[in-house]
Amino acid sequence: MKQKVIVIGAGIIGTSVAYYLSKKDVNVVLIDAKDIAAGTSGACDKAIMLQSKKSGPTLAMAMKSAELYKNLEEELGEDLEYENGGGMILINNEEELKVLYEHVQKQREAGLKVTIITGDEARKINPNLSPKILAATWCEQDAEVNPLKTAFAYAKAASKANMTMHLNCKVTNLIEVNGRVIGVNTTQGEIYGDCVVLCCGVWVTSLLSSLHLEVPIMPRKGVILVTEKLPKIINCNILGGSYIVSKLQKEPPEKNPLGIGLSMGQTKSGNLLIGGSREFAGFDSSVNSFILTEIAKKAIAAFPCLQHVNLIRSFVGFRPFTPDNLPVIGEVPTVSGLYIAAGHEGDGVALAPITGQMIAEIVTDQTTEMDLTPFHMSRFFESFTY
Amino acid sequence: MAKQKEIHFIFNGKEIKGIEGQPIAAALFNNGIRAIRQCEVTGEQRGVYCGIGHCFECRATVNGIPGIRTCLTLIEENMIVTSNLAGVQNDEV
Amino acid sequence: MMKCDVVIIGAGPAGLTASIELALKGLQVVIVDENYRSGGRLLGQLYEDRRKKRVWAGKIIAKDLADKAKALSVKFLFDTSVWKIEDKKVFLSNEVVKVIEAKAILLATGAIEKALPIPGWQKVGVVTVGAAQTFTNLHNVKIGQNVIFVGIDPLSISVAIEMKHAGVNVKGLFLPPTTNLLNQKCNPKEVLESVASAAGMATNPIYRLGGKFVHGAYTKLLLHLLKYKQLKINGIPIYFRKAVTQINGRAEVQSVNVRSLKIDGEVTEVEKTLHVDTVCLSGGLLPLIDLSQLANCVIIDIPELGGFVPLHNEHLKTTVEGIYVAGNITGIEGAQVAMAQGKLAARSILREFNLSSENEISVAFNEIEKARILSPITFLPEIRKGRQIMRDKWEEYLKR
Ligand SMILES: Cc1cc2nc3c(=O)[nH]c(=O)nc-3n(C[C@H](O)[C@H](O)[C@H](O)COP(=O)(O)OP(=O)(O)OC[C@H]3O[C@@H](n4cnc5c(N)ncnc54)[C@H](O)[C@@H]3O)c2cc1C
Ligand SMILES: Cc1cc2nc3c(=O)[nH]c(=O)nc-3n(C[C@H](O)[C@H](O)[C@H](O)COP(=O)(O)OP(=O)(O)OC[C@H]3O[C@@H](n4cnc5c(N)ncnc54)[C@H](O)[C@@H]3O)c2cc1C
Ligand code: FES
Numbered sequence: 001m002k003q004k005v006i007v008i009g010a011g012i013i014g015t016s017v018a019y020y021l022s023k024k025d026v027n028v029v030l031i032d033a034k035d036i037a038a039g040t041s042g043a044c045d046k047a048i049m050l051q052s053k054k055s056g057p058t059l060a061m062a063m064k065s066a067e068l069y070k071n072l073e074e075e076l077g078e079d080l081e082y083e084n085g086g087g088m089i090l091i092n093n094e095e096e097l098k099v100l101y102e103h104v105q106k107q108r109e110a111g112l113k114v115t116i117i118t119g120d121e122a123r124k125i126n127p128n129l130s131p132k133i134l135a136a137t138w139c140e141q142d143a144e145v146n147p148l149k150t151a152f153a154y155a156k157a158a159s160k161a162n163m164t165m166h167l168n169c170k171v172t173n174l175i176e177v178n179g180r181v182i183g184v185n186t187t188q189g190e191i192y193g194d195c196v197v198l199c200c201g202v203w204v205t206s207l208l209s210s211l212h213l214e215v216p217i218m219p220r221k222g223v224i225l226v227t228e229k230l231p232k233i234i235n236c237n238i239l240g241g242s243y244i245v246s247k248l249q250k251e252p253p254e255k256n257p258l259g260i261g262l263s264m265g266q267t268k269s270g271n272l273l274i275g276g277s278r279e280f281a282g283f284d285s286s287v288n289s290f291i292l293t294e295i296a297k298k299a300i301a302a303f304p305c306l307q308h309v310n311l312i313r314s315f316v317g318f319r320p321f322t323p324d325n326l327p328v329i330g331e332v333p334t335v336s337g338l339y340i341a342a343g344h345e346g347d348g349v350a351l352a353p354i355t356g357q358m359i360a361e362i363v364t365d366q367t368t369e370m371d372l373t374p375f376h377m378s379r380f381f382e383s384f385t386y
Numbered sequence: 387m388a389k390q391k392e393i394h395f396i397f398n399g400k401e402i403k404g405i406e407g408q409p410i411a412a413a414l415f416n417n418g419i420r421a422i423r424q425c426e427v428t429g430e431q432r433g434v435y436c437g438i439g440h441c442f443e444c445r446a447t448v449n450g451i452p453g454i455r456t457c458l459t460l461i462e463e464n465m466i467v468t469s470n471l472a473g474v475q476n477d478e479v
Numbered sequence: 480m481m482k483c484d485v486v487i488i489g490a491g492p493a494g495l496t497a498s499i500e501l502a503l504k505g506l507q508v509v510i511v512d513e514n515y516r517s518g519g520r521l522l523g524q525l526y527e528d529r530r531k532k533r534v535w536a537g538k539i540i541a542k543d544l545a546d547k548a549k550a551l552s553v554k555f556l557f558d559t560s561v562w563k564i565e566d567k568k569v570f571l572s573n574e575v576v577k578v579i580e581a582k583a584i585l586l587a588t589g590a591i592e593k594a595l596p597i598p599g600w601q602k603v604g605v606v607t608v609g610a611a612q613t614f615t616n617l618h619n620v621k622i623g624q625n626v627i628f629v630g631i632d633p634l635s636i637s638v639a640i641e642m643k644h645a646g647v648n649v650k651g652l653f654l655p656p657t658t659n660l661l662n663q664k665c666n667p668k669e670v671l672e673s674v675a676s677a678a679g680m681a682t683n684p685i686y687r688l689g690g691k692f693v694h695g696a697y698t699k700l701l702l703h704l705l706k707y708k709q710l711k712i713n714g715i716p717i718y719f720r721k722a723v724t725q726i727n728g729r730a731e732v733q734s735v736n737v738r739s740l741k742i743d744g745e746v747t748e749v750e751k752t753l754h755v756d757t758v759c760l761s762g763g764l765l766p767l768i769d770l771s772q773l774a775n776c777v778i779i780d781i782p783e784l785g786g787f788v789p790l791h792n793e794h795l796k797t798t799v800e801g802i803y804v805a806g807n808i809t810g811i812e813g814a815q816v817a818m819a820q821g822k823l824a825a826r827s828i829l830r831e832f833n834l835s836s837e838n839e840i841s842v843a844f845n846e847i848e849k850a851r852i853l854s855p856i857t858f859l860p861e862i863r864k865g866r867q868i869m870r871d872k873w874e875e876y877l878k879r
Binding site for chain 2: 228231232308310312
């Protein structure tokens with residue numbers, strides 16, 4: 001009999017896990033409390049950015065993921081608005097230049113094609129860029145994709161391979177017998193399977209707590225502004241230098257408690273998505289005028305032509321944050337038959353394909369090509385040796 | 387009916403006659419012009435859709451300021467209205 | 480920063496009526512509206528009110544209200560959108576006045592139209608029924624020569640009649656196709672039923688049409704009407720059994736594809752082309768609640784009121800201290816009801832300033848039902864049930 005795997009959460013991570021599992025000829029059941037991409041994956045940006053990742057396990061993983069993205073449209077037979085247009089981090093002053101120079105060197109050592117270019121070179125790529133921008137980093141490997149379309153396409157492809165899907169179906173708790181998870185209780189009844197994969201992003205903690213387990217995933221709120229449709233204003237992913245610099249220098253969060261920085265991407269339909277903020281505020285989805293104004297100011301400083309552009313709305317998403325900025329991927333320690341793929345913070349879109357592939361490997365073959373140790377949940381268990 | 391004052395303005399290089407108190411879009415309609423701009427992405431022509439400022443389909447550059455909704459903006463003497471349709475031939479009238 | 484007692488967002492019938500009531504008691508009131516003039520949706524309304532045997536000319540009523548308000552020194556800020564509300568501060572898109580601080584805020588932002596995205600809906604010459612109404616009745620502009628409507632409801636029927644009066648060739652009203660995307664009533668019987676029950680009895684064109692039938696004999700009437708493929712109201716054909724499946728044209732609308740519908744709403748294969756230059760879409764109305772969301776009001780879904788609305792008590796106070804609502808933001812109804820609600824909201828606010836009595840509030844409350852009965856147009860057949868659900872939800876909220 002075929003292995004039956006229950007995947008909880010139909011965000012970009014859960015749908016990817018479901019898709020790569022369905023390619024392995026297992027029976028997949030995908031469950032979501034709401035809908036496909038109704039969580040963070042429907043309230044985020046669209047960058048597959050490599051140069052923003054710290055060199056180490058995340059960068060290695062992101063590079064593999066970026067490779068998988070290259071053929072994904074063809075593989076799934078859908079338009080995902082994938083664009084391999086590169087990305088740049090804007091450098092405003094000498095101090096940022098110094099910090100980013102070092103960062104770039106480390107990434108180059110890790111094999112990433114990233115360089116520092118002058119302000120004028122940056123303005124050749126993005127002619128609307130302010131003349132005040134001193135320099136920029138440039139990485140041609142950076143790409144972008146529509147996360148909603150990707151999640152829907154993954155779910156569609158998995159459904160074609162016999163996946164069953166239960167939407168508007170909330171998992172209330174996991175069914176555990178003798179240390180083994182054998183199914184889930186949902187608002188639509190019990191569902192049994194050989195194993196369960198938790199892909200519920202920032203909401204994963206409540207399901208784990210039903211087994212008296214804890215994982216330190218917390219919502220890190222992000223605000224994004226959406227402009228009216230515009231002709232092409234930017235030609236690649238944009239990130240403001242100040243945010244990356246403060247992250248690299250491990251600045252205390254008190255210095256910028258709202259975590260206001262700049263990130264920009266333009267959708268295929270022409271709307272600019274302008275981020276953002278990084279704030280710990282629980283699940284409070286309200287937006288205050290200060291954040292909106294500050295983000296808008298940063299965008300106008302980098303692209304003065306946005307001065308007269310209308311904003312049509314803003315939205316809030318909750319990044320699944322972990323204290324060491326690494327996702328939690330692999331078996332859940334102390335119980336069997338339970339796996340987790342959550343906590344991708346601000347990288348879930350970029351890391352979705354590789355996460356799905358790794359979970360599919362470990363669930364079906366019990367081994368993975370990549371070393372999962374850095375991502376294992378046991379790192380949060382003090383006296384637990386894996 | 388009270389006397390209505392005529393107002394003259396320019397839309398994409400063409401002189402248009404309207405009546406005081408009319409929004410730009412209404413004056414354009416009266417002159418048989420319904421296509422106001424081009425979609426920045428698909429190049430398709432666009433005109434008034436909602437008529438009250440919600441959809442942003444009727445935008446044009448008014449006296450140098452881009453992104454002005456013509457359904458909400460009253461015409462003024464010698465106003466200059468331009469859009470990315472300037473120079474685009476409309477082959478169907 | 481500007482300061483005042485009450486800031487009202489929306490200069491429609493609800494906001495204008497409230498401003499007068501507040502200013503009469505000496506409060507300093509500022510009304511903000513993103514339009515260039517006051518009146519809101521009243522401006523486009525022009526039709527015969529059969530019961531009163533007079534013409535309901537929204538433009539004139541709006542002017543009367545605005546004149547009164549101005550005479551009472553209500554301050555107006557036009558061309559100004561409110562984009563945020565925070566701690567009784569209202570943030571504006573205005574270059575000069577950027578923030579107003581008030582002791583109370585009234586949200587009277589009205590309603591928006593639902594989209595009806597049938598293929599080709601983005602073409603030049605496709606407009607919403609609201610745009611058609613505004614351009615025909617307010618701007619006196621003919622938006623096309625040969626026009627059809629997609630969506631059959633009290634609003635599209637009344638706008639079609641107004642357009643015909645204005646000399647436009649209205650070729651008919653059709654249904655949209657049934658698709659998951661549209662999530663609409665597209666089944667001929669259901670549509671006919673909802674039109675018949677939503678429109679106020681006395682003026683209901685469907686009833687007039689089937690004049691020989693008694694009012695209670697619903698089903699008989701409906702089945703009778705559905706036998707015809709086409710009905711006419713004021714000379715305008717209404718096709719309860721035909722759907723527009725596509726809008727064609729290179730840049731501007733040139734034609735539409737029309738298909739017959741089975742009685743259950745299923746689209747048949749046979750397709751005909753109808754030459755038109757203008758298509759008016761009527762997909763229904765939604766309360767415009769974005770500002771109440773930004774102000775952190777509790778929002779609930781009550782389909783009987785038109786969808787998501789801010790939770791409020793009978794006297795129009797929301798869950799956020801100092802924020803009140805009136806008009807279509809509370810549920811879709813006609814202009815008279817909006818005006819009555821404006822008055823009630825004003826008296827609720829006055830109560831905070833100790834300037835109104837419980838009795839005055841009750842009187843204003845009762846006037847809403849009177850206005851409802853007198854309305855020549857009813858949008859939602861179960862509006863009273865919706866209002867009751869709101870009362871229950873408020874009770875629940877208080878007990879929480
Ligand atoms: C503002 C912002 C910008 C971002 N920009 C980027 C970017 O540019 N690039 C990038 O790579 N990443 C970005 N991210 C991060 C990325 O969005 C997330 O890492 C990613 O979406 C997480 O996906 P997920 O599938 O784990 O979670 P989610 O998308 O939240 O999916 C979890 C799903 O689980 C369901 N669920 C929860 N509990 C239950 C239950 N009990 N029963 C059933 N279902 C349940 C939910 O309904 C939800 O659909 C951004 C995030 C934010 C907030
Ligand atoms: C297309 C359409 C047609 C209608 N036709 C009829 C009809 O024929 N007969 C009838 O009785 N009723 C009709 N109605 C119902 C109509 O909503 C009510 O008659 C009445 O106008 C509601 O009054 P109101 O004061 O609640 O809102 P409105 O009259 O809609 O006024 C709201 C005002 O708020 C302003 N506003 C909204 N948001 C903001 C913001 N963020 N910042 C600044 N200003 C803002 C708007 O510009 C508008 O002027 C129609 C509604 C619509 C949408
Ligand atoms: S027509 Fe919709 S904003 Fe002007």
